[in-house]
Amino acid sequence: MSRKVCIVVTARPSYSRIRSTMLALRELPGVELQVVLAASSLLDVYGNVAEFIMKDGFQVNARVYSVVDGQSRLTSAKTTGLGLIELATVFDNLKPDLVVTIADRFETMSTAVAAAYMHIPLAHIQGGEITGSIDEKVRHSITKLADTHYVSTDQARDYVIRMGEPSERVFKTGCPSIDIAADVLKSPELTVDVFEKYGGVGHILDIASGFVVLMQHPVTNESDTARKQMDASLEAVRRLGIPVLCFWPNLDAGSDGISRAIRIFREKGLDENFHFFKNIAGNDFLRLLLKSRCIVGNSSVAIRECSFLGVPAVNVGTRQQGREHGPNVLHADYYADEIHAAVSKQLAHGHYESCHLYGDGHAGPRIAKLLGEVPLETAKKLNY
Amino acid sequence: MSRKVCIVVTARPSYSRIRSTMLALRELPGVELQVVLAASSLLDVYGNVAEFIMKDGFQVNARVYSVVDGQSRLTSAKTTGLGLIELATVFDNLKPDLVVTIADRFETMSTAVAAAYMHIPLAHIQGGEITGSIDEKVRHSITKLADTHYVSTDQARDYVIRMGEPSERVFKTGCPSIDIAADVLKSPELTVDVFEKYGGVGHILDIASGFVVLMQHPVTNESDTARKQMDASLEAVRRLGIPVLCFWPNLDAGSDGISRAIRIFREKGLDENFHFFKNIAGNDFLRLLLKSRCIVGNSSVAIRECSFLGVPAVNVGTRQQGREHGPNVLHADYYADEIHAAVSKQLAHGHYESCHLYGDGHAGPRIAKLLGEVPLETAKKLNY
Amino acid sequence: MSRKVCIVVTARPSYSRIRSTMLALRELPGVELQVVLAASSLLDVYGNVAEFIMKDGFQVNARVYSVVDGQSRLTSAKTTGLGLIELATVFDNLKPDLVVTIADRFETMSTAVAAAYMHIPLAHIQGGEITGSIDEKVRHSITKLADTHYVSTDQARDYVIRMGEPSERVFKTGCPSIDIAADVLKSPELTVDVFEKYGGVGHILDIASGFVVLMQHPVTNESDTARKQMDASLEAVRRLGIPVLCFWPNLDAGSDGISRAIRIFREKGLDENFHFFKNIAGNDFLRLLLKSRCIVGNSSVAIRECSFLGVPAVNVGTRQQGREHGPNVLHADYYADEIHAAVSKQLAHGHYESCHLYGDGHAGPRIAKLLGEVPLETAKKLNY
């Protein structure tokens, strides 16, 4: 009998990360892949993942609309509760042998609790890392619910074991998001006109002679100031006087603040050198990054994928605080001056050597193989 | 301004454990106590806590009926999801400065996730212990969501710190359930006729010359066999030929199995020496235990309170596996013979010396004082 | 392409009523039958329908555990809300062309609202009748959400049309519950020993020389007095001095009161002539009724099926108030004396002629045929 491995995708960036694992799982004999889409992965405004996933030839086994509108801390909790109720029913129907959850978005707690309570072995990808915000609590809390762990770095593995997980169930596989980066390095040419293909709003820019990318998510711990934080970043990159490709934020407490900052920036007519995108398919996005002179903001892409790609990055604020990073990253606080100075330094430096801190580009197949083999156990005690 | 401390009670035994803390909090200047009742604490069939809590003079700020019927793993998850949705709304209304969650029942995850996601500091009582079943995952997962920890033993404190919690936020206070035990030791006389006061079903027994107590909960990991496990225990104590006071189980996956075992045992007319209770108020229950010759089953009461009271205990099966215990405990597997042998040994031995492993009887005031003082912070990183 | 007809069953008695329709639908070319089990149909304590349904060879397409525990008005509302959330997801997955809902239990509102809001044509069986309690509101409210109506009597058809439904969409089919009664009349012998087959609790009675059946549900409008109402009925039939087969109530606000009345009646040792059943399969139950000298309580079975079977009935209280009935029914208020007098009168009278008020025994095939043909429209306006 096949081992039914169920992957729950709850957001656009989660799909990018898990894609190489899914492609490898599909080829693995003895494994039946189940795909569940939930939360913001189904919402148009955040980039409907369903289209990308079906273009890749995967079948979707269940869809769970679980986002409670309001984009606040309150609705984060309610979204997680609604997802938990419905994912329990989904698991009861699909009867997976193994459930896979990715990283640390707030709503992934639904997947983890449902699987753990229903005694379905839970595999957690990207545990053991350190960041700021509520993600930190979510990530480690899920580690304590998970049965097997697929981590990106040596330090992450060490930390998961120190939290009491048995070492034989903690695998350093590298981060699967690096796999896409590695593919992109092999065929780095951006063959599409992103303005034409992805629409968005704002001016059509000449990006041939260089540009920067701005991608900033709300920091949940500071949602009220999310707009001011974005103001600073917009102002900093505006001063550079070169084209800026700016991306809409994830669904999170505070994303409304970011969106408002962008709207007002545009209303004021400050967006002469700016174009705003909602979503760009993983590969195109990385090729775009590879062509860019610097990525600014607080996306983990700047730290993970860009360390591998060698793209200079300016990490703004606390969201990625404490996360391991390669030589390509400079930090700046939420001040336009400080951000501007850091970006200027990166523009002067230019691209970096590829760094393998977060993986070598083969994480997906490695994780898939393990998912096909790991013992299907749910009993666990603190390993002290 | 007062510090609003919100205690969420989700079950009968949780109220017993938190009661001394609540009594002390009520007297603490600068603290406003908020009480929320949720899950099985509101259900008659499991012993409606609301009555006891109001007899103690506490006001209930909100009631959340969240138990999804079915008593399975599936409905455990759904109950937790529904509780999460509604507790989020409750916290939004009550605006507590600090939320307190107790121990490790599955539905306490609702409290923990709601508080953590809404950036309300979370205090967790009785973390760091080791047991069997899903409780183990719940307990440690909540540790990673909580901001301050109030543990029972030195080992528990050590384990919470090893999981990455900052040592200055982990307090060894002793277990608050020992507080009631200490009160009971001061006035040990059982002044009520339990058959008259608490009703129940079965024969009215002459317990003056000694009896045993049977209290067995389903083990979630083995819900399907819950009935057989109970069969073994019932048979073992029946053979003793002395009076048995037997208690109905908690609401959990498998409690139906236990109830069925009891029903069939009665239908078969094997219950000559048995009386069955739904619930007995904390103090009366401990006085009853103090008079008993042995407690049999898998309740944590046998390990915590009875170590302090010196009541001989036979712990059956895996539910309390790995938990620290005093000299009063013998273990037995789910076989009538094995259980019977262990109980016989305990009857021969008689009562033990009081052991302070789980506390000295002053945990409640200690915890209350800390809850009134601890910094109200929610930012946290792995302390490695 | 097949027309997908989705039947949502939410309780034990609903399945009995819809069974002949389902059997006929299964044979109908061009129709694909979908079966969804929700609410109390899945709960053991109320007689798990899943077993009967699968014994009949039907496949269950989805299971929705939606009962919020508490058996109060509050939890009735919450159960309906939870059912609505999950049935919406179920319909989104199953993509039925037509949804069928049965009668007027509170939680059937989940089915009706989900279908109506999702623009799936809704077929409603047993509308247009008049009874007491909240069922009255539920029934007519669903009529206004439904697109086609399958009613039992001429008066019911008239009433549905007077409420503004277009007459061409209101079909008098007879009540499908009469179909089982008609089958039973053809082979009326009870070939099983009900005590052996269905267990239950209480004394094994000699029923060969006559007995009465007691079946009383809580009246939602008077849930607080449900216990007293049951006390009166128990006392009334006890006085007869002949065997009584008594049935546990449905899941409703107040069922706890009924159960308590039964428990206390038994504790008091008044149950010498009583046996208590949880559930008996439809056919066996009707054969039992046919052998009985009278049915007492407030079940609609006494009015519908028993009018066809000619079984004398004493209808107690307001639950069936205003419902059309045949000559076999006498009414009594909630007083032991009054009930006792009415039952005595019926015992003296003996069985009645079969009455076809609620149908001729061919409703199921008639409804099935219509479900396969009716236009799949959801637009509707008051037809005034």
Added chain:
Amino acid sequence: MSRKVCIVVTARPSYSRIRSTMLALRELPGVELQVVLAASSLLDVYGNVAEFIMKDGFQVNARVYSVVDGQSRLTSAKTTGLGLIELATVFDNLKPDLVVTIADRFETMSTAVAAAYMHIPLAHIQGGEITGSIDEKVRHSITKLADTHYVSTDQARDYVIRMGEPSERVFKTGCPSIDIAADVLKSPELTVDVFEKYGGVGHILDIASGFVVLMQHPVTNESDTARKQMDASLEAVRRLGIPVLCFWPNLDAGSDGISRAIRIFREKGLDENFHFFKNIAGNDFLRLLLKSRCIVGNSSVAIRECSFLGVPAVNVGTRQQGREHGPNVLHADYYADEIHAAVSKQLAHGHYESCHLYGDGHAGPRIAKLLGEVPLETAKKLNY
């Protein structure tokens, strides 16, 4: 003891309609007003009602974030289910003697079911009218759950009674939304610069010499074509060559389609004479209408308030189909040419006489007085 009257507001336009009733209720001796905000009334993007309501000096007793994101038929059902769960808890806490629900938006079913199931008398405002779309089913379904009815017109009263409601519980009060219109007629001057006060996007227009208003909501029955419908209306008013004030739609299945139509219209640069508003306070909005030369779209405002104000209206499509209207309304199908022709005709005609079909401007106090007096009964039967 005061009679606690609880008003549940679920959307921006519902507050406008109920405001005069609330103002009158506040002054009524023996009445305690409770206000609950739920669903889209709390969402910024649809015009957060909380601000307006608090500016009017009302206290909000509970907030229920219940909108499940997705804006589809599926999420309409889920939103209603989530609202039902939480409103039940709210009613359990607030213990209202009477619950008031307004009109026929899909999510008002949550209010109606929760109140009916909890045996709280339900007052329904604006029943008995006829329109297109799902609102039609919702409206009449709520009529069958409600205990008292406050309708706008003689025909509406007649229809509610014909549906089986007892005539002594059906009150013709006029529509409360006319009350605001009457106030506005008394002080018709628009004293604010709407562009300055309400922001919005698009060009700042010179509206002194005349303009039209475009307000179009998605028609739920035709959600997929919502965008095309809006395209036609946008094109029709664009051709007029005069200023257009256009409003964002309500939260409904299909509102995304309308928004997309607006976005693309703007991207194409067709919006030279357009300004787009999210929300304008009730009074300012009516004063603006009064100054306008015509209102185009499918808002009920065009039919109710504008009949009283005498503002020419072009009603597009099926949403208001069958609703009674005064002489100020012309109809057009979803074709730019047809809409353009009708608007041109209205521009030529100019303003109309005030028509009192929907009320005389004193509905609010009338309804309030009745709410303070009506018997608090929940038992009801078809009055045939």
